Structures are given as C-alpha cells and as structure tokens.
Amino acid sequence: MNRVSKDHVIYAMSKDNQPVITVEAGSQVVFETCDCFEDQIKTANTHFSELDWNRINPATGPVFVKGAERGDILAVRIDKIDHNSQAVMVTGPNMGVIGDQLGENVVRIIPVQGGKAQFSKEIEVPLNPMIGVIGTAPAGEAISCGTPDLHGGNMDCKLIKEGSTLFLPVNVAGALFALGDLHAAMGDGEVAVCGAEIAGEVTVTLSVIKDKKWPLPMIETDTHVYTLASEVQLDDAASTATRNMVNLLEQESGISKHEAIALMSLVGNIQVCQVVDPKKTIRFEMPKSILSKLKVSL
Ligand code: CA
Numbered sequence: 001m002n003r004v005s006k007d008h009v010i011y012a013m014s015k016d017n018q019p020v021i022t023v024e025a026g027s028q029v030v031f032e033t034c035d036c037f038e039d040q041i042k043t044a045n046t047h048f049s050e051l052d053w054n055r056i057n058p059a060t061g062p063v064f065v066k067g068a069e070r071g072d073i074l075a076v077r078i079d080k081i082d083h084n085s086q087a088v089m090v091t092g093p094n095m096g097v098i099g100d101q102l103g104e105n106v107v108r109i110i111p112v113q114g115g116k117a118q119f120s121k122e123i124e125v126p127l128n129p130m131i132g133v134i135g136t137a138p139a140g141e142a143i144s145c146g147t148p149d150l151h152g153g154n155m156d157c158k159l160i161k162e163g164s165t166l167f168l169p170v171n172v173a174g175a176l177f178a179l180g181d182l183h184a185a186m187g188d189g190e191v192a193v194c195g196a197e198i199a200g201e202v203t204v205t206l207s208v209i210k211d212k213k214w215p216l217p218m219i220e221t222d223t224h225v226y227t228l229a230s231e232v233q234l235d236d237a238a239s240t241a242t243r244n245m246v247n248l249l250e251q252e253s254g255i256s257k258h259e260a261i262a263l264m265s266l267v268g269n270i271q272v273c274q275v276v277d278p279k280k281t282i283r284f285e286m287p288k289s290i291l292s293k294l295k296v297s298l
C-alpha cells in the first residue's frame with residue numbers, strides 16, 4: 001500500500017514542492033495527518049505563547065500521480081477516514097465570527113470515542129469526520145494551506161468525507177496532491193475558526209480524468225453533486241458556485257442557461273462551507289435524481 005507519513009508536511013500548495021512518492025493513476029494512498037496545530041496541543045493547559053504559529057494547517061504530501069497532466073481532472077475518492085481519540089479546539093480574540101467579543105484564548109480538549117465527541121460532561125455531539133485541507137498545486141504562486149481557492153485547499157467543507165469523491169484541477173504535471181486538517185466534527189460555517197481538530201489517517205483513491213472541462217472543484221456523494229467556490233466575499237462565492245453549476249448543466253446536458261437556472265432555483269441549494277478563512281467557501285447542491293433526468297453523470 002502507498003503510504004505517506006506525517007513526517008512529510010507542507011504549509012503551502014506549490015508547484016515547487018518535491019513529491020514524497022509517485023503513484024500510478026488509480027492507486028490507493030494512505031495519508032497520515034497531523035491536526036491543524038501540527039499536534040502541538042496535548043492538554044488544555046497548553047499556552048498560546050508556546051505554539052509555533054508557523055506550523056499551522058500542515059498538509060501531508062504532496063503525491064505525484066503518474067499521467068496527470070495540466071488540464072486534466074484529479075478524482076479523489078475518499079475511501080476511509082480514521083482519527084485519533086482526542087480532538088482540540090481553540091477560541092479567542094480575532095478568531096472566527098465573534099473573535100472581537102472574546103477576551104482571552106481558550107484551549108479545549110475534546111475526547112472522541114464511541115462515535116461521539118464529548119464536548120462537556122452533559123453534552124456529547126455526533127461525529128462527522130471530514131477533511132479541511134485538500135488540494136493540488138496551483139500553476140502560479142504558491143497558496144498557503146490556510147487558504148481555499150480554485151486548487152482546493154482549506155475549503156473546510158463537511159461533505160469532503162468518507163464515501164465522497166472530490167474533483168480537483170490538475171495544474172501541474174503529477175497534480176502534486178496533498179491533504180490534512182481533519183475534523184472529527186464541524187458545523188457549516190465553522191464559526192469559531194476551527195472544528196474538533198484531530199490527527200488521523202485518510203485512505204483515498206486517486207484517478208485521472210482526461211478531456212473534461214468541468215467547473216472545479218466539485219464533490220459527488222451518493223445522492224448529490226456540488227460545485228464549490230471560494231471568494232473573499234461570501235456573495236461572490238455564492239454567485240461563482242451557482243455559475244459553476246449552470247455551466248456544468250449547460251455543458252453536460254445541453255439545456256439552456258434559462259432552463260438550468262430555473263431548475264436550480266427549484267431543487268438546488270446554496271450552502272455555506274465556511275466563513276472564517278481568508279476566502280469563504282460556498283457549495284451549490286443538486287440532487288443526482290434530477291441530474292440523471294438531464295443525462296448528467298460525472
Ligand atoms: Ca481548516
């Protein structure tokens with residue numbers, strides 16, 4: 001089995017990163033991942049001043065996929081997400097949606113066991129393990145692993161989970177794919193700036209799709225297809241994600257823009273992934289039951 005240990009982390013997605021391993025297209029790869037603090041927080045007594053803030057949002061990789069060429073699409077099927085039994089959260093000034101109202105930094109350790117996260121003595125919350133940072137190298141300037149964009153990155157989308165397939169652009173030879181920043185649980189918006197941050201291990205199958213011009217990134221689940229967009233302003237992210245879905249329907253089914261947008265207005269949903277990263281991420285959801293009537297399949 002191809003395996004990438006968490007000794008190999010990057011802090012930016014870049015065409016200049018040296019690949020850790022090279023794999024055949026269609027291979028399964030296991031990525032061992034640190035949490036978003038690179039596992040620096042072990043207890044609730046960890047002081048913020050002790051943290052090395054240059055080691056935030058590490059992604060494990062990158063992996064070079066043979067045969068992936070610029071203009072292709074990398075299909076990332078998420079086969080399995082395993083995670084540790086302890087998550088961490090931080091809340092504080094200048095973090096998240098109400099950081100201006102928080103006076104001090106608080107570190108919270110969250111035990112994760114039996115399919116639940118123990119938020120407090122009284123409150124346990126369901127798990128929805130997901131991948132926060134996942135992407136390919138951009139063609140131009142390197143992009144910090146903290147920022148989401150066309151290449152993927154820190155999209156913090158809770159549908160990037162076991163069983164989903166994420167479609168990403170191949171911008172450079174080999175794609176240079178990497179991932180990290182697992183969350184054991186997270187709600188849409190990620191309002192505190194973090195989820196239940198946790199280290200773990202992700203198994204994916206990496207495939208290359210040729211000769212398709214899909215609007216990327218996209219996600220396919222058992223029941224839905226999503227176009228994703230990250231922009232500085234949430235409104236812009238909403239319109240880009242919507243335009244991307246219109247483009248997909250037009251291209252793949254041949255229906256008109258008018259028809260596409262009318263149908264999307266009836267059965268499509270704009271949903272928020274996160275509102276706390278340097279760019280904010282929106283997804284547009286369409287049911288596959290409707291897409292199949294249009295003969296759209298990915
Ligand atoms: Ca994140």
Ligand code: CA
Pocket residue numbers: 036132181182183194195197
């Ligand atoms: Ca995170």
